[in-house]
Amino acid sequence: MTAMTPGSNLPLSAVRVAVDVTAPVRLDVSGLLLAADGKVRSDDDFVFYNQPAGPGVTHSAAAGGGDTITVDTAAVPEGIDKIVVTASLDTPGATFAGTEPTGTVRNADDGSVLASFTPPQLGTETALVVVEIYRRAGAWKVRAVGQGYANGLAGIATDFGVSVEEPAAPAATPQAPPAPPAAPPAAPAGQWGPPTGAPVPAAPPAPAAAAPPAAPAAPPAPGKINLDKGRVSLQKNQTVSLVKGGRPLLSSVRMGLGWEPAFRSKSIDLDASVIAYGPDRKKVDNCFFGKLTILNGAIQHSGDNLTGEGAGDDEAITVHLGGLPPQVTGLVFVVNSFSGQKFSDVAKAYCRLLDAQSGEELVRFDLTHSEPRTGVMMAKLIRQFSGEWEMTAMGEYVDSRTVRGMVKPAGQAL
Template sequence: MTTALAQGATAPLTAVRVTVEVTARQRLDVVAVLLTSAGRVRSDADLIRRQSPRGPGVLHRPATGSVPQAITVDTWALPRDVTRVLVAANLADPRATFAGAEPTATVRDAATGRVITTFTPPRLQRETALLVVEVHRRGAEWKLRAVGRGYPDGLAGLAAEFGASAEEPNTAADPRRAPAFTPAAVPPPMPAAPPRGTLDKGRAKLVEDGSVALVKQGRPLPGPVRLAVGWAPARPGHGVDLDVSCLAFDARRERLDTAWFMKRSVFDGAVRHLGELPADSPDAEALDLDLAALPTEVCGLVLVVNSFSGQRFTEVHGTYFRLLDPATGDELVRYDLPRTDPHPGLILAKLVRHLSGEWVLTALATSVDAKTARGMVQPASRLL
C-alpha cells in the first residue's frame, strides 16, 4: 500500500533513481532546481525544464498523451556539490492561480515504475508557482520531503528565494532562446562541477571529480576495456606493496561482489582482475571490464587501492589510472592523482550506469583509513 506524505513530512528514498510526476487540472510547467549546501544554484544549467531538459543526474520528461510531465533524479549521477534537488511547478497560464486546483506529486521508482509515495499540498490561494517536493541528502542517505510552498509571483519569486533571477528571453534577438536563469551577483554562485565529456575527441584527461561517458559518436564502446593502475615509491629503493580491487554495487548501493587478487573473476568473467603485471609493464595492476556483459543489477563499480601492510599513500607518488582498449593498447582516459594523504586506502574512480544505459567514469581522490577492500565498501557506497 502506498503511503501519502503530509506537508513537511520526510521519507527515505527507496530507489537510487526516482521519477516525480506532477499533475493538476490546469496546464503546468514542471521544473527542477539543483542547489548546493549553500542553498544556491551554481549556474544557468541548474534549472532543468522543458526548454533545457537535461542536467547532471536530472532529466525533464515532457507530457505525452496520458503521461504527465515529470522530473527524473538519478542520485548516483548528481555532482557531489549538489545536495538538494527541488521539483517545482508553475502555471502555464499567467492569469491563473492554484486555488482549488492543487497539484499532486507521484514519486515512482524510475527503474520499475512502482509508486513510492504521493503528496498533495493543502488548499492553496493566489499562488502561481509551487515548490512541490525536495530530494535532499542527509549524510550518505537521500530523502524526500513534501514541501507545498507557494509563490504568488510565479517562477521569478521561486527563483529569487535561491539567489537567482528568472529573466524573459529576448525573442526579438533570437526567438528560439529559452528564458535565462541567472544567479544573483551577491553572493556569487559556487563553481560548477567539472564537465562530463565523451570520447568523441579522442583521449580524455580527467581532473578530480571530472567525468567522461564511455561513448563514442553516441554509441557505447564496442568491446571490453582495461582499467590499469600505476604508482611509484616516493623514495627510491623503498618498495611499495599495494592491492587494487573493484567493488560492484546494485541500485541500493549494496555490495554485490569484489574482484581482487584472491578472487580474480566475478560475474562470469565480466570483471577480471589481472593481478600484478610483468615488470616491463608501465602499469602495476589492471582489470578487464566487459561492461556490456555485466548483469543488469550491477549499477556501479568502484576502483580502490589498499596497502594491507599499512603503508600510507604519502609513501607513494605518481599514482594514476588509465582506461585502455585492450585490443590495440590505445589509452582512452587518464587520471593522475593530484595529491597524497597519510592513509592506507584510496578510492580512485567510479563507474556508474546511468538512466540512458551509458557508463560514466569519474575520477576520485578519496582517502580511507582501511587496509583491505572490505573496509572500503561503506565509504565507496557513499560516493555513488
C-alpha cells in the same frame, strides 16, 4: 519510480516535469537555463523566488514543503541545452552536513513520480546542483548531479555566468561600518544583484566595486565529454561518457592502476580491486588479488604486484562491459595498502582505461595530491539507463587496508 545515483540519467516520459526539492530545513531553490557554452544568456535565464518565471521554466512552493522548479520542455527555447536545479541553505553559515535534500521528479500534469535523488556524502557544502534537465539527440532527460559548492549560491552563479553584486547599505543606517571584504553578501541566499533582485549577466564585466566577495574556489564543474576527440585526461570529479561516434562503448576495457614509491621511500605494496554494485548500492561482488575472476569471467584481475616497481601499470582489471549481468549498475575501482604504508609514501599514482583489444588508452586520471591514509577510491563506472557507461574520476581517500573496508564508503560514493 526510479531511485537515481550520482551521474545516472533517465529519459523523461512527460513534456512538463516538476522537480520538488525538499529537506528538513529551509532551502532556496532555483533553476538556471544554460546555453551550449554552459552559461546563462541573460538575467531572464535565472529563475528563483524573486523572479519566478523564465522561458519555459517556473518557480513555486512545493505542496509538501520546499520549492518546485517546473520545466515545460516544449516551451524551452532552442538555444537552451539544459536547466540545472540548485539548492542553497537559507540559514547563513549553515552547511549540508547532516542534511539530506531530496529532488523528486514528477509528471507536472498528473503528479506521478518519475524519479528521486538524494545526494550522498554531503559535508561542508552550502549549495549544490541537485539535478539537471537536458537535451540529448532531440529528446529530454534528467540527470542526478549532487555537485556541491562550499561558497554558497554565489559559487554556482559564478560557475554558470551570473555575477552577484553586493546590496547597497540601507539609507536609514549610513553610520553602519562596511562589511569586511571577505564576508558573504548581507542578503539571504537567493537575494541577487541590485534591489530588484535580478541577477547580473557576466558580460559585460561588473565594475570592481560590484564584484562578489572573495570565496574559496568552487570544485571542478562536472563537465560531460565523450571519446570522440581521442584520449581524455580527467580531473577529480570530472566525468566522461564512454561513447564514440555516437555509439556506446560495450566491448572489453582494461583499468590499469599504477604507482611509484615516493622519493627515498621503500617499495610499497598496494592492491587494486574493483567492487560491483547493484542499483540499490549494495555489493554484488568484488574482484581482487585473492579472487581474480568474478561474474562468470566478466571481470578479471591481472594478479598481485608486490612492489609497484617497473614501468607501466602495476595491476590491471579487465571488464567485459557487454558481459556484465543486468544487476550490475556500478563499478568502483579502489587501491589499498595492505601493509599499512600511507599514500603519502606514494608518488605518481594513476588509473587509466584502455581498449582491451587494441591497447589504446581512452581515459586517464592522475592523482595530484596524497593523504596519509591507506585506501583510495580512484574511479567509478556507472551504467546509464540508455545502456552506455560513464567514468568519473574520484581520488577520495579513506582508512582501509583491504577491499572489504572499501565496500561501504564506495557504495555511498556512487
